[in-house]
Amino acid sequence: MEIILRAEHISVIFPSPQGGLSALEDFSLAVSAGEFVCVVGPSGCGKSTLLRVLGGLLPPTSGQVYLHGKALNGPCSDIGIVFQKANLMPWRTVVQNIILPLEIQGLDATESRRRAAELIRLVGLEGFEQSYTRELSGGMAQRVAIARALIHDPQILLLDEPFGALDALTRERMNLELLRIWEARRQTVVMVTHNIQEAVFLSDRVIVMTTRPGRVTAEVPVRLPRPRSSDIVYSDAFSALAWTVHEAIPG
Amino acid sequence: MIERSDRLSAYVSASHSFTNSGRWCVYLRSAINFMRRQWEYLLLPLALALFLVLWQSIVWIGGYPPFILPSPGRVYAKLVGVLSDGLLWWHMRITLIEIAGGLVLGLTTATVLGYLLAKSRWLERLVSPYIVASQAVPVVALAPLLVIWFRSGQLSKVLVCALTIFFPMLVNVMVGIRSVEPDLVDLMRSLRATRWQMFILLEVPSSLPMLLGGLKVSVTLSVIGAVVGEFVAADRGLGFLINVARGHFDTPLMFVALFTLVGIALALYLLVVIAEGVLLRWRG
Ligand SMILES: Nc1ncnc2c1ncn2[C@@H]1O[C@H](COP(=O)(O)OP(=O)(O)OP(=O)(O)O)[C@@H](O)[C@H]1O
Numbered sequence: 001m002e003i004i005l006r007a008e009h010i011s012v013i014f015p016s017p018q019g020g021l022s023a024l025e026d027f028s029l030a031v032s033a034g035e036f037v038c039v040v041g042p043s044g045c046g047k048s049t050l051l052r053v054l055g056g057l058l059p060p061t062s063g064q065v066y067l068h069g070k071a072l073n074g075p076c077s078d079i080g081i082v083f084q085k086a087n088l089m090p091w092r093t094v095v096q097n098i099i100l101p102l103e104i105q106g107l108d109a110t111e112s113r114r115r116a117a118e119l120i121r122l123v124g125l126e127g128f129e130q131s132y133t134r135e136l137s138g139g140m141a142q143r144v145a146i147a148r149a150l151i152h153d154p155q156i157l158l159l160d161e162p163f164g165a166l167d168a169l170t171r172e173r174m175n176l177e178l179l180r181i182w183e184a185r186r187q188t189v190v191m192v193t194h195n196i197q198e199a200v201f202l203s204d205r206v207i208v209m210t211t212r213p214g215r216v217t218a219e220v221p222v223r224l225p226r227p228r229s230s231d232i233v234y235s236d237a238f239s240a241l242a243w244t245v246h247e248a249i250p251g
Numbered sequence: 252m253i254e255r256s257d258r259l260s261a262y263v264s265a266s267h268s269f270t271n272s273g274r275w276c277v278y279l280r281s282a283i284n285f286m287r288r289q290w291e292y293l294l295l296p297l298a299l300a301l302f303l304v305l306w307q308s309i310v311w312i313g314g315y316p317p318f319i320l321p322s323p324g325r326v327y328a329k330l331v332g333v334l335s336d337g338l339l340w341w342h343m344r345i346t347l348i349e350i351a352g353g354l355v356l357g358l359t360t361a362t363v364l365g366y367l368l369a370k371s372r373w374l375e376r377l378v379s380p381y382i383v384a385s386q387a388v389p390v391v392a393l394a395p396l397l398v399i400w401f402r403s404g405q406l407s408k409v410l411v412c413a414l415t416i417f418f419p420m421l422v423n424v425m426v427g428i429r430s431v432e433p434d435l436v437d438l439m440r441s442l443r444a445t446r447w448q449m450f451i452l453l454e455v456p457s458s459l460p461m462l463l464g465g466l467k468v469s470v471t472l473s474v475i476g477a478v479v480g481e482f483v484a485a486d487r488g489l490g491f492l493i494n495v496a497r498g499h500f501d502t503p504l505m506f507v508a509l510f511t512l513v514g515i516a517l518a519l520y521l522l523v524v525i526a527e528g529v530l531l532r533w534r535g
Pocket residue numbers: 014015021022023042043044045046047048049050084212
């Protein structure tokens with residue numbers, strides 16, 4: 001498979017009173033086109049920072065990110081990001097938030113609305129199209145953010161704990177939906193999560209990070225058959241993988 | 252104990268007979284509900300009535316002559332007089348034009364400069380000492396200077412007015428633009444928004460509450476600014492009218508001019524509140 005996104009020897013040092021806080025150190029990662037990669041690691045190890053670097057939002061202190069083999073020096077519309085918190089605009093309704101990417105790209109409103117309606121159905125927010133964000137629960141807001149990241153159909157999705165605010169049941173449903181979308185569109189996904197089960201269930205490969213400064217401590221390939229259904233979690237192969245990931249996480 | 256239960260049963264039967272005359276009960280209840288919903292609107296006329304009663308009783312009790320404290324009735328008579336001979340309208344129009352000019356000038360300069368200062372740290376370092384120093388000089392003290400420089404025409408009043416509202420608006424614009432959520436900036440950047448889209452889709456709506464807050468302060472201050480300008484040197488306007496009335500010991504006329512100024516300030520404030528209701532609907 002062709003490598004679509006490659007990070008080479010990424011280090012990020014944030015300025016701090018103590019002279020510099022090292023968030024990522026010599027982090028390298030290569031993601032193939034259409035691959036689903038999950039990143040797990042202890043809190044504060046630099047996962048969000050990694051996604052910001054991969055998304056071209058934060059220039060690394062050293063190292064380089066390549067997209068399609070070309071150096072990535074800023075945000076790119078091929079990449080869709082779901083931030084750790086929903087990050088919605090409170091002055092926009094649900095629909096207006098979802099169509100924001102298309103509005104920026106200058107797509108006409110009727111086509112935007114049509115695609116938004118489709119995605120609203122997908123994330124199960126029918127009836128809330130005209131609600132403002134203060135009327136949404138944390139999980140609903142996060143689903144709006146997911147719909148927003150999908151609407152301009154980016155090749156690469158960077159997801160920062162997209163289901164962190166959801167209850168277990170909704171989370172399971174969203175995982176299945178995400179897999180369904182991914183199977184249909186075959187985007188390349190890099191997803192950060194705290195949930196080992198979720199990581200193994202969704203991904204082709206789980207990257208385990210060390211505590212700060214973040215480095216790759218283990219890579220666990222997940223060769224479970226696809227398409228996956230939710231009962232796969234009860235299989236022995238699944239448990240073995242989950243255990244391997246669990247053991248690799250420091251602390 | 253027996254007595255108490257008796258009272259209780261009496262109460263129950265009384266309330267029962269009350270619900271029997273059901274229609275009245277419904278009327279009463281809906282009236283109470285209506286009052287509950289509308290009491291905020293009733294409060295304003297109530298406060299006004301209270302004010303008039305208080306004022307009239309002070310006049311009665313103190314027995315003051317009209318040139319010290321005219322009664323509401325006298326002031327009203329004066330109002331009708333100056334309204335019918337067009338005097339009030341004429342002066343009011345002058346002051347309104349000055350206020351409008353001052354608002355346009357002051358708000359635009361404050362907004363443009365505030366935006367630039369919020370965006371550029373070095374510009375803020377460079378300019379803010381001057382801005383703060385200019386605020387240390389009271390506008391009242393600056394007004395005579397402006398009259399010398401720009402003559403006693405309307406321009407000097409417009410400038411005093413603009414100067415009065417400049418600083419509060421500037422500060423609000425700066426705080427508003429600075430308080431834009433950095434994560435939303437990241438979102439817009441990740442979507443490759445242009446500079447203009449960043450401004451119109453993120454910066455304007457997210458600083459709108461602060462802008463409207465600044466506007467509320469500005470519109471009330473603008474009235475003060477215009478009158479201060481007119482006090483220094485003028486031959487027209489409501490401030491001038493007050494000065495003339497004082498010269499003639501025509502205290503009722505002073506009251507009329509004062510209330511007109513209050514009315515203008517209230518109307519402008521109300522306009523901003525209405526704009527807020529429309530523009531900030533999302534805040535609920
Ligand atoms: N803008 C910033 N300025 C300074 N330090 C930062 C900044 N962003 C992150 N950090 C620091 O970098 C480290 C990694 O942060 P990051 O948000 O990437 O962690 P994380 O792995 O996403 O944590 P969590 O799982 O809790 O979300 C933290 O110690 C944090 O304090």
